[in-house]
Amino acid sequence: MNTHNHNFSEFMSDLPREVDHEVAGDIEKESVFVSPFIERIHVSEDGKSARVVVRPGADLEETQEKAKRFLAVMVRQVTGFEIKVFVDTKRKDQGPYYVGVNDELVKRGWMHDYGKGQVAYSGPVLKLAKLINDKAGELYQAAFNAKDAHFPAMIDADTLHKCGYFDSHPNAVTFVGNVIEDFDAIEEFRRANSCSEGALMPHQDHIHIDGMCLNPAACFPCYPTLSGQSFDEGRCYTWLGRVFRYESRNINGLDRLYEFNVRELVFVGDEDYVRSVRAKALPVVEQLASFMDIDCQVQTATDPFFATVSAAKKFWQASQEVKNEIKIPALGNDGSVKQLACGSINLHGNFFGKRFGFTCKNGEPAQTGCVGLGIERWVLAAFTQHGFDEARWPDAVRNVIFG
């Protein structure tokens, strides 16, 4: 009997446990990584069941089984940790939030969306992105005497492995592939493309992936450069990093890009030092939000880990309170307010100090922490909160971006 389906279809699956909105959101977002045949999994309003949307050609039995295993691990997530709010700025602009910022930016010619999670921008969008980056850099310089740095956009798989990334976010990795160094294979690839309509990829066997990846977290490339150093006094580094996270079908305008820019701050030293920098980073974020005149909160949070390790790692993060997230309200495509994660403030303990061999006082592995600001999301949030009427923007920002 043929169990393959030739059209989009759906089936319902009872959840092993009732889930809240937070877990429901995680299930929907991570569902794009369950099976090539699962379009999306939606959790019902009551949090008791899931609607699985299946693509044509699926083996239904196998797809159902996979969805079940995914849901079984996702519902184990523990939620309900008290959310602590450390920063809460309120904007002075009284105007409404603007619905449809992405479309309007494209319409005005200030942004080009390539449709695969990458954007090009110019004019006021570029000026605003630069301003946010520069302002954050200035604030970090003033508050922490941060040293400027620069790092490559590609990263070695061994470094990523050391950073624990494959263990936490294996679905988000992008490997760089090359055509094998073979005269015939290269010629075959050349010939195939010399008169084809669209690009033809090399034969699978003719691609080698020898361990270069696109960097998925701004701070990672910094750690190998610290190896062997001792930090008797704490130190801060800051730079603009290019970051890549494979988001599959979750990409969406400036809300969720595959390739984006992060203003990063990394601090290295003993425990007192990294904790003091984290504490001082809060008013710095507050200053940046006030400068932009936007509603903004910094609160305790957890990362979206891959399904199989999500429950355990989220629990650890939440219970240790090692992650704070910068949440800036923006509007979803349907006009509802959503909290856009525009950056995070993280403590890593001595994880990187141990793995990459750098120390603080007494030769102990040094502790580290980082602050990352997602530039494009700050841009989206600012346009959402001030719209396109220049008069609504704070003077200092308006003069730069519309001047």
Ligand SMILES: [Zn+2]
């Ligand atoms: Zn980081």
